[in-house]
Amino acid sequence: MKWGILATGTIAEKFADTVNHMEQEDETLIACASRNLEHGKAFASKYGIPKVYGSYAQMMTDSEVDAVYIATPNSLHYENCRMCLEAGKHVLCEKPFTLSTEQAQELFDLAEELYELAEEKGLFIMEAFWIRFLPAYDKLRAMLRDGVIGEVKRITSQFGFTVEGDRRERKFKSELGGGALLDIGIYNLGFFHMITEAAPEGFQSEVHMTEYGTDDYSEVELEYPGGCSAHCIQAIGKKLERHAKIEGTKGDILMDDFQHLQEFTVQLKDGSSYLVKEPFKVNGFEYEIVETSRCVSCGLNTSDRYTKEDCLTILRLMDDIRESWDMTFEGEEK
Numbered sequence: 001m002k003w004g005i006l007a008t009g010t011i012a013e014k015f016a017d018t019v020n021h022m023e024q025e026d027e028t029l030i031a032c033a034s035r036n037l038e039h040g041k042a043f044a045s046k047y048g049i050p051k052v053y054g055s056y057a058q059m060m061t062d063s064e065v066d067a068v069y070i071a072t073p074n075s076l077h078y079e080n081c082r083m084c085l086e087a088g089k090h091v092l093c094e095k096p097f098t099l100s101t102e103q104a105q106e107l108f109d110l111a112e113e114l115y116e117l118a119e120e121k122g123l124f125i126m127e128a129f130w131i132r133f134l135p136a137y138d139k140l141r142a143m144l145r146d147g148v149i150g151e152v153k154r155i156t157s158q159f160g161f162t163v164e165g166d167r168r169e170r171k172f173k174s175e176l177g178g179g180a181l182l183d184i185g186i187y188n189l190g191f192f193h194m195i196t197e198a199a200p201e202g203f204q205s206e207v208h209m210t211e212y213g214t215d216d217y218s219e220v221e222l223e224y225p226g227g228c229s230a231h232c233i234q235a236i237g238k239k240l241e242r243h244a245k246i247e248g249t250k251g252d253i254l255m256d257d258f259q260h261l262q263e264f265t266v267q268l269k270d271g272s273s274y275l276v277k278e279p280f281k282v283n284g285f286e287y288e289i290v291e292t293s294r295c296v297s298c299g300l301n302t303s304d305r306y307t308k309e310d311c312l313t314i315l316r317l318m319d320d321i322r323e324s325w326d327m328t329f330e331g332e333e334k
């Protein structure tokens with residue numbers, strides 16, 4: 001497919017690099033758009049992108065662009081997705097898919113509205129929740145379905161990193177939809193959802209807030225149907241190895257990096273253990289790109305591997321957690 005990249009920040013770089021390794025899959029970058037034409041030109045020259053636009057809206061007029069990857073701050077996702085759909089472009093939008101700047105309830109209405117618009121226009125839209133498509137997770141989920149570790153009873157994961165300067169401010173700014181929950185807690189909660197395939201029945205949490213009015217550290221304990229519990233930590237400002245563990249009645253699965261999952265250890269209660277390896281072809285992003293192209297070629301409006309309901313379940317949970325913290329984003333009503 002012919003891709004346009006909207007924004008030229010940190011993650012846009014990773015996406016551009018990934019597509020440039022996917023010529024064999026017929027994926028090409030043909031345009032990028034930046035708020036700043038000079039930034040756009042530098043980005044285009046670094047990644048060999050033939051066309052550059054000095055505004056996001058200008059790229060919408062390019063009829064050669066089939067699909068747009070949106071890599072703007074969280075608070076812009078809704079309006080950027082909407083603009084792309086209205087211009088007839090398929091959309092792969094960075095996580096979190098949307099956030100409310102109005103009322104908490106509007107979050108879901110906005111996300112629903114985007115899905116409806118995609119359907120009406122015969123276009124595809126998906127949140128770029130890339131870990132969902134990693135081959136190691138396909139393998140892991142198949143093993144869980146086969147009962148390799150028995151019934152899953154407990155899941156734990158943690159994710160934390162440090163960041164300084166302007167990037168720190170962008171990560172926390174309330175008007176940009178900042179904070180650790182939406183930035184990286186989504187990985188923990190999305191991981192739990194992949195394993196349980198359910199919404200939790202309840203949760204308890206502790207949070208620490210920053211001077212920006214958004215969260216930099218939280219721990220959440222969740223209860224899932226069928227007697228499975230889970231615990232996660234998300235932190236910006238504290239480095240935490242991305243370890244995760246799934247405990248079952250017959251054994252455990254241990255992951256050193258559940259985000260970039262390429263291998264995991266199965267430890268059975270009979271004392272045996274083994275390593276399962278499923279390495280990336282490029283860097284892990286290629287699978288969400290392949291999924292987008294597959295869905296477009298099948299004429300799907302949403303992915304049947306990471307469904308609209310999956311995405312909304314995780315958004316709803318983050319909204320409930322934020323509500324329990326009394327945390328609203330700038331412009332959002334309490």
Ligand SMILES: NC(=O)c1ccc[n+]([C@@H]2O[C@H](COP(=O)([O-])OP(=O)(O)OC[C@H]3O[C@@H](n4cnc5c(N)ncnc54)[C@H](OP(=O)(O)O)[C@@H]3O)[C@@H](O)[C@H]2O)c1
Pocket residue numbers: 006007008009010011012033034035036039040071072073074076094095096128130170182183
């Ligand atoms: N999938 C992943 O692994 C992953 C990792 C990190 C981040 N993300 C997600 O990707 C999105 C972007 O994150 P990032 O880390 O790439 O952010 P970033 O480095 O701050 O880049 C964001 C880009 O958005 C554009 N932008 C538009 N309006 C802006 C504003 N008001 N303030 C700042 N930038 C603005 C800018 O590009 P132009 O100036 O060129 O327009 C900027 O370079 C977020 O939604 C984040 O959650 C995903």
